[in-house]
Amino acid sequence: MDLDERDVRMRAGNDYDEDEEEEPVRRKHMDDSDDEEEDEEEEEEELERDPRKAKRRRREQVVNPYIDVQALVDDDDADDDEEDEAEAGASFLGQRRHYQQQDDEEDDQDAERSVARARRLDRKRFEDMEISGEELAKRLREKYARNDQMVEELASVPQRMLMPSVNDPNLWQVKVKPGRERDIVLSLYRKTLDLELKGNPLQIISAFERTSIPGYIYVESRSKEAVISACSNLVGIFRRDPILVPIGEMAPLLQLKQKEFTLQPGAWVRLKRGKYQGDLAQVMDVTDTGEEAGIRFLPRIDLTPREFEGGDGSAKRKRAVAATVGRPPARPFNPEEVLKVYGKKTTIRRGPSWIFNGDTYTNGFLEKDVRVSALVTENVQPRLDELSAFLGDGKDGEKAAGGDGALNLASLAAEIRRPIMVALQPGDQVEVYQGEQIGTRGIVDSVLGDIVTIRGEGLELEGKMTIEVPARHVRKRFSPGDHVKVMAGVNTDETGMVLSVNGDLVTFMSDLTESEITVFSKDLRTAAEVGSSSNVVGNYELHDLVQLDMQTVGVIYRTERDSFRVLDQHGQTRLVQPHQITMRKDSRRAVSTDAEGNELRVGDNVKEVDGEVRCFACSIQPFETDMNRTDVVWCYIFIKRFTPFCIIARFPKMAESLSLDVVRSLLLHQRARRSSPQWI
């Protein structure tokens, strides 16, 4: 017992030191540690039960200052106590006996144990530090993740909710020396910081300047006196009373300028200055920063120079001054002429390009990198004669540049026709996708010039039934199932039902061709009528057999706005303009012969006797498309005179709809109907 008590005291002493500092942490950790450890610990704790219990009670009060983990300690202790008490009855005697048997060994091991415990404690402390670090990081992550969501949610909140009201601080306009606005704002900033540190902060909230409004800075504050005191003793600020900015003007003052229209390769621009002022140019590429663009345009080279300037600086400058009056005409670069006038040394050939006076000429165009600020990018309406110069080159250019899609005729045509403003009509469903009213949906009430009045959903809440927004902030809204018509672009007059809407791209299924078409919502209009105006283009109609040239005939299987899709006897499809068609062939009464020399007419049932043996009726043909073999589309059969076909007379029922390769012939064709095949 002596030993026992001494041991306990010693332990208690050790524990006390440790526990005073480490108990909360250790306790907490213990819960996490595995059973083995716990068992050990409990084993030890059994020994010191009685003295410790009393001590622990005392200690709880001592421990109280650990505010952070107070609850934890209490809980754990309570748990432990419960455990202890529960175990007490069951194992106390056994443990005791066990201990007494190993008394001597214990004595020796004890020192080791306490060292081991101290080590374990250290290790746990270390681990705890790590864990708490991780936890901290986790907590931070959670915090920030939540913030991200908040930001996302806020992004869709209409900005009109954030407008300043009478309860917010006022904005004061202060007159300053022009050109010094930014410096003054900065010195105001420094002054604010300085005075704040000195414990006498300025009563202003913010200050800013606008480069677009020279000679003024703006200070946000609740009182005029605060502004005056803030501005006092600053160089460059005029001594004049600050002017209050009306609430209505506060927001426009801070509004950012509309983001610059980003140039796309292929876009049309005009040059602002210099010899080429007002000339049309086409963008070829844009630097990543968007500040410079590679453009090409027709050069104006003086082929009758009064004296040959060897390219020295002064002469160049003089020429620049000459500007647009009496400038040489814009003409494609012609190497021969230039060589003749300026001599061989001035021009160097480099691959497909020529270099003359430091400029590069390709395909007759002058290619240059210029700053975007030197270009007119908006409202460029290229004239047809200007375009034709580029267009004429388009084909060559395509050859040279490997088919630059931006140069094709279709896009040019679309470019010319493109309306500057979205054509909105009263009754159109719209949504606002830009500006302050972003996210608002409604129906167009009226259109007055650039301003659209919208009767919106959820706007009644503000006691206001309509809002006015600029037309460019509005786009038409469609929902799946709407029946729409294309008003502009390549697919003009196409109608169909909307399948899906993605931003301002609307995909709909064409009524006529049953194919999916994607267009901009601005080019669409809801429409009741069906189909393109007609299947007739020029003198030709859908499903006509037409002669393209002496060797080729084909069948019109699709009409487009001013062209046809024709399937020829070689099974190839091509896009054909009406004027490319020589004549229409009537073959309703055409007769051919089959593999056995029997007469073959329109409407006969035939069976393929060679190759894949298939059955079909001439009258209504399934047509193989490249997509899918059983895709039943209307089409025609060309039957070659000596192809291995034979008539099966009065064949009652054909097996099933089968696809058919287009067989070649000039002799017979059959008009098919646009429906699923019905076998006789």
Add this chain to the structure above:
Amino acid sequence: MFFIKELTHTILMHPSYFGPRMLEIIEAKLHSDVQGTCTGQYGFIIAVLEIIDVGPGIVLPGNGQAEFKTRYKAIVFKPFKGEVLDGVVTNVLRAGFFVEVGPLRCFVSQQLVHPDMRFDANAAVPSFSSQDQVIEKDTKVRLKVVGTRVDQTEIFAIATIKEDHLGVID
């Protein structure tokens, strides 16, 4: 949706039919004339239930034909936006598939099919398939009409199966 609707149909009767069996002929002609047709206003006329009134036959001056303004009751089928229908797949394409709901032809675009279902280009029969479902020809599907296009003689619908409880039905 199906409705019972009272409709009228004008029948022109050649004088050679004037006689004791004229009413039977009128009835037969009415059935053959209207059953299976489609009007934009009322939809498909599925079946004539009864003839309410054959109407007085008025002989048209000049050509001798008699005009009967017949009133009859018929079952009509008109699809509506948002209506849920069951149908049979008739044709599967990459862009979507066609479904026949009785006389009504519907198109289900692949954009209106759940993204899990993909067009299977490698399969023997063109089909849309996901882990546990396959849509091919003759599959029965439940679909929801998204929009209808009403022509003079045909109604065409776009449908979706991209919602709960739609799709393949067993």
